[in-house]
Ligand SMILES: Nc1ncnc2c1ncn2[C@@H]1O[C@H](COP(=O)(O)OP(=O)(O)OP(=O)(O)O)[C@@H](O)[C@H]1O
């Protein structure tokens with residue numbers, strides 16, 4: 001808890017101004033850790049074998065910057081596709097239709113069950129294995145539409161597809177857990193208002209599930225950032241890791257170029273973490289405990305804890321004896337004020 | 345109900361005079377809700393064993409019964425949150441959940457589509473014990489949600505209407521608050537406003553005050569009472585016997601899956617069935 005500025009506080013005549021507890025052990029531990037960190041920093045900066053001048057020289061190299069662009073594109077595109085697919089898979093998973101459930105189960109089983117590297121190799125070979133894609137009736141010669149696979153499945157597409165399909169299987173489980181965490185009373189209240197399944201999912205369930213889904217998806221996105229370095233299996237050779245490797249092999253200086261890659265991965269990760277915290281804020285709306293406006297005049301105490309938390313059933317035998325006098329009186333008193341409002 | 349001289353019934357009959365717009369008790373025929381020999385089983389658990397009940401337009405029916413007797417189940421059946429095992433429920437003269445079709449010369453029941461069921465639900469407003477407000481929306485957004493996305497009302501129109509409904513439950517100044525920022529009683533009043541915004545013909549209340557601290561019960565009962573005074577058809581499951589006495593036109597006691605006793609509010613003070621007597625002795 002941070003202390004708030006003076007004008008933000010209530011005027012309490014006997015405000016307590018106590019001395020804080022001394023955390024000696026914490027302070028000592030802090031000093032030791034700080035010293036260790038300094039030593040590490042010194043080692044990193046002064047070690048001549050790290051060749052910081054080379055790092056600096058290649059940090060903004062055109063191929064490296066290009067690689068960052070591709071890495072970002074691969075990450076964003078594959079995650080976007082994966083998110084859309086995963087929501088579909090998660091909804092299918094809880095569908096009443098057994099075929100949809102089965103497809104979803106199989107998809108998740110297959111893409112989680114095989115190495116992503118293997119999948120990327122497969123997507124790279126796809127146009128060799130299946131040279132022509134067509135849409136028709138199975139086991140007949142009827143064909144509505146067909147296309148040369150090579151023309152659509154370029155290396156970049158194969159890379160994005162490979163990453164996205166693999167990721168969708170993991171995200172589907174995250175999304176499913178998020179959906180299941182939403183109280184069933186929410187969907188019931190929505191149904192009672194005449195809302196239909198699709199609308200309930202979109203307006204009521206998913207927005208609440210997002211609060212649970214976003215942190216692990218942020219995690220997955222940062223993971224994906226680095227998994228993109230595997231697309232050389234396709235082979236796709238423009239992303240950051242491949243670009244720095246290529247330079248390192250050319251000038252025989254692997255270490256400084258690994259540092260270049262690391263620095264950029266860290267920069268992107270920092271940005272992603274920032275975006276994640278923004279998203280968490282957005283989807284946490286209504287869930288964080290907010291201070292009620294100071295001016296708000298309430299008939300009841302700002303018993304915020306209420307939420308759904310205090311909603312534990314208080315009914316039962318003990319509760320039954322409430323039609324006491326005071327209760328009825330409050331009803332009547334309340335009614336008097338109510339009637340004026342109601343006549344409008 | 346006039347045979348009893350106690351004050352509760354005096355108030356009750358005066359309520360009838362307060363609402364001139366309310367349809368008379370015996371309305372021109374079609375009951376608002378007709379429950380005919382309704383059975384409901386969860387697997388082997390036979391919860392409702394032939395319930396018969398008629399609710400006339402503009403009247404308030406209070407359903408009493410011990411915990412686990414199937415009161416919630418009955419309300420949920422009316423709103424199709426559960427499916428019937430047997431019997432029939434009509435809302436406004438229309439059978440809920442099914443239609444009659446002819447198959448091979450036989451009269452069969454055909455399940456309604458999701459769309460048709462959603463349309464039937466629009467006639468009914470429901471208020472839950474645990475409020476079930478949408479926590480990611482403000483009070484105003486909660487009330488606007490269905491009018492905008494189900495009824496297709498314009499945002500501006502829905503907002504004006506929502507503000508009116510919130511004012512009606514005494515929460516005009518809480519429109520921009522999220523549910524977590526409201527007390528239990530305020531949340532339940534928002535939930536009532538949310539249901540009212542869809543212009544339901546019948547309101548179903550499932551223990552609307554059971555999750556509330558005692559000092560907040562009154563404000564919710566107050567809103568319900570004024571709704572009743574306004575002529576709303578209501579079915580209320582509650583343990584608030586005082587409310588039943590003062591507001592109900594019909595009191596129904598359910599136990600063991602059947603209606604044990606039913607009548608005007610005077611049966612609360614003069615129960616005939618032993619099981620009802622025991623229940624009241626326990627609750628009062
Ligand atoms: N979805 C369900 N699956 C299985 N059993 C259920 C289900 N819903 C309710 N029941 C059972 O049906 C019985 C009646 O439940 P119901 O909730 O209708 O009781 P109630 O009269 O509303 O009780 P209370 O006063 O405690 O709310 C209970 O025994 C309950 O356990």
Ligand SMILES: [Mg+2]
Pocket residue numbers: 415416417550551
């Ligand atoms: Mg119940």
